[in-house]
Amino acid sequence: MRIFLTLPHVESIFREKDGENEYLYWFSVQGEGGKSVEESQHEVDKKHLQYWYECIDEEIRHVDLETKVVMIPDDVRKTMV
Numbered sequence: 278m279r280i281f282l283t284l285p286h287v288e289s290i291f292r293e294k295d296g297e298n299e300y301l302y303w304f305s306v307q308g309e310g311g312k313s314v315e316e317s318q319h320e321v322d323k324k325h326l327q328y329w330y331e332c333i334d335e336e337i338r339h340v341d342l343e344t345k346v347v348m349i350p351d352d353v354r355k356t357m358v
Contacts, residue, residue: 288303288304288305289303289304289305290302290303290304291303291304314326
């Protein structure tokens with residue numbers, strides 16, 4: 278998996294608990310022209326990668342979730358179009 282870095286317009290992390298299992302869902306809307314996060318020298322990006330390598334099981338199939346509600350303020354939405 279290749280992770281790309283741009284400043285997110287919107288970023289949310291959701292947590293789900295299912296019995297003893299716990300899942301995190303990360304949603305972001307990002308601009309064009311991002312570069313690979315592996316190339317970044319920012320400390321926060323290094324922490325993201327550290328978390329990814331320690332906690333993300335890449336053997337688990339990705340699940341596309343159905344969007345039910347999107348709430349973005351009009352001024353932010355206008356700049357995203």
